[in-house]
Amino acid sequence: MLRSGRSTIRFTTTEIEELRALGIDASDVKSADDFAAALEPWLHALSDIRPDPFDTIAREIALVEGRLPGSSRLEFRWGTDSHA
Numbered sequence: 001m002l003r004s005g006r007s008t009i010r011f012t013t014t015e016i017e018e019l020r021a022l023g024i025d026a027s028d029v030k031s032a033d034d035f036a037a038a039l040e041p042w043l044h045a046l047s048d049i050r051p052d053p054f055d056t057i058a059r060e061i062a063l064v065e066g067r068l069p070g071s072s073r074l075e076f077r078w079g080t081d082s083h084a
Helices: 011-021 032-049 052-064
Strands: 001-002 008-010
Touching: none
Parallel strands: none
Antiparallel strands: 001 008
């Protein structure tokens, strides 16, 4: 990834092909927001197939922020406050 300043990013041809192999289209990515938008469908699919990494992330965030979960397992809910 090549970065120009704080907002503009570009991926090399090799990186675009590597991301495409994972199902991520980064061909039109020009900013961090574009990259987030390109990752969103992939993250949705991943959370449906393997929610456990997202649960682990939510649990670690809760521990770092000093919040105690309401149950023994925090669940990742895309687009919501998953650790409220």
